[in-house]
Amino acid sequence: MQTNSIGKIFSPRNIKRYLVGGGLLYCVANTIGTHIGEFVICSGPSMYPTIHDGDLVIAERLSVSLFNGQTLKRGDIVGSLSPYDHTQLLCKRMVAKERDFLNEQLLPSRRVPLGHVWLEGDNTHASTDSRHFGPVPQGLVQIRLVLRIWPLNRIGWLSTHWFWDETSDAEAQPKRMR
Amino acid sequence: MVRRFFQVAGKVALGGCVLVTIFDKIGHPAIVCGNSMLPTLNGKSESIFERDFVWLSSLGPAYKPKPGDIITFTSPKNADQVHIKRCTAIEGGVVKPKRRDELMIIPTGTYWMESDNPHNALDSHVYGPVNRGLMHARATHVIWPPQRWQQI
Numbered sequence: 001m002q003t004n005s006i007g008k009i010f011s012p013r014n015i016k017r018y019l020v021g022g023g024l025l026y027c028v029a030n031t032i033g034t035h036i037g038e039f040v041i042c043s044g045p046s047m048y049p050t051i052h053d054g055d056l057v058i059a060e061r062l063s064v065s066l067f068n069g070q071t072l073k074r075g076d077i078v079g080s081l082s083p084y085d086h087t088q089l090l091c092k093r094m095v096a097k098e099r100d101f102l103n104e105q106l107l108p109s110r111r112v113p114l115g116h117v118w119l120e121g122d123n124t125h126a127s128t129d130s131r132h133f134g135p136v137p138q139g140l141v142q143i144r145l146v147l148r149i150w151p152l153n154r155i156g157w158l159s160t161h162w163f164w165d166e167t168s169d170a171e172a173q174p175k176r177m178r
Numbered sequence: 179m180v181r182r183f184f185q186v187a188g189k190v191a192l193g194g195c196v197l198v199t200i201f202d203k204i205g206h207p208a209i210v211c212g213n214s215m216l217p218t219l220n221g222k223s224e225s226i227f228e229r230d231f232v233w234l235s236s237l238g239p240a241y242k243p244k245p246g247d248i249i250t251f252t253s254p255k256n257a258d259q260v261h262i263k264r265c266t267a268i269e270g271g272v273v274k275p276k277r278r279d280e281l282m283i284i285p286t287g288t289y290w291m292e293s294d295n296p297h298n299a300l301d302s303h304v305y306g307p308v309n310r311g312l313m314h315a316r317a318t319h320v321i322w323p324p325q326r327w328q329q330i
Contacts, residue, residue: 024192024195024196026199027192027195027196027198027199028192028195030195030198030199030202030203031194031195031198031199034202035198068257068258069257081309081311082287082311083287083288083309083311084285084286084287085287086239086287086309086310086311087239113255114255114256115253115254115255115256115257116254136309137252137254137255137257137309137312138257139251139252139253139254139257139309139311139312140309140311140312
C-alpha cells in the first residue's frame with residue numbers, strides 16, 4: 001500500500017509536472033524580483049537612525065524599470081550597485097541628482113555631472129558613499145526602499161511619494177543636512 | 179464567463195513571465211541603431227529592415243568582460259540610452275583618452291568601451307570608463323540580414 005502511493009508520487013508523469021511547476025514558479029519569482037519589487041534585508045551601519053542593521057524592507061523597482069529613474073526624488077532611499085563591485089547593493093540616500101550644486105572635493109565643477117546621482121548614508125561617520133567614490137551613474141540605481149516591515153515596532157514608510165509621481169524640475173534642491 | 183476570463187488572464191501572465199525570464203537570463207534579439215560600430219555592425223540606415231539585428235546573450239553575474247567583447251550597457255551620461263560598444267581595455271589597464279594629454283589607469287570595476295568607427299565620438303573617450311554594473315548583455319551573432327549571418 002505504502003510503496004504503491006510513493007510510486008504514485010514519483011511516477012514519471014508527476015515528476016514532469018513538478019519540474020514544469022518549479023520552472024514556472026522560478027519564472028514568476030524572477031520576473032517579480034527583477035522588474036516589480038522585492039524584499040531587502042539591510043545590513044551595515046551606514047543608514048543608522050533610519051534603517052538599522054538587519055531590518056527587512058520592501059523595495060520597488062518600478063520607478064527604475066518603467067520610468068528609467070525619472071521619478072526618483074532627492075531624499076529617496078535607494079539601493080545602488082557598488083561602483084567597484086557590481087554584485088554588492090549599497091543602500092544610501094540620494095542627496096542630489098544631475099546638475100545639482102554641491103560643495104564637495106570630488107566635484108571640481110561643484111555640480112553633479114549629467115546622468116549621475118550623489119548618494120550619501122545617513123550615518124555620516126560610518127558610511128562609504130559618494131564622498132569617497134564620487135558621483136555614481138544613475139543606471140546603477142536599482143531599487144527604491146519604500147516600507148520598513150521588520151522589526152514590527154518600527155514599521156513605517158520610508159518614502160513620501162509613489163513611483164508614478166512626477167518630479168518637477170522646479171522642486172527646490174534641499175539644503176545639506178550637515 | 180468571469181472564471182474563463184481569469185483562467186485566460188492567468189495563462190497570459192504566466193507566459194509573459196516565462197518570456198521575460200528568457201529575455202533576462204538567456205538573451206534576446208535587438209536592432210542596432212546608429213553608425214558607431216560601423217565595420218562590424220551596420221545601423222546607419224533609416225529603414226529598420228536595412229539595419230543589423232544582433233543576438234544579445236545576457237551576462238551572468240560572474241562574467242568578466244574581455245577585450246574584444248561587444249557589450250551593451252546603459253550610458254553613464256543618460257540613463258535612458260543603451261549603447262553597444264567594444265570593450266578595449268579592462269580594469270587595471272592603461273589608456274590614453276583623446277581629450278587628455280596624460281595616460282590614465284582604469285579603476286577597479288570599470289571597463290573601457292570604444293566605438294569601432296573612429297569618426298564617432300560618443301564612447302569612453304567622452305564619458306570615461308563604464309561600470310560593470312551598467313552592462314546588460316554581450317552581442318554574439320549578427321542574425322539579420324541573412325548574407326551577413328555570422329558569429330562575432
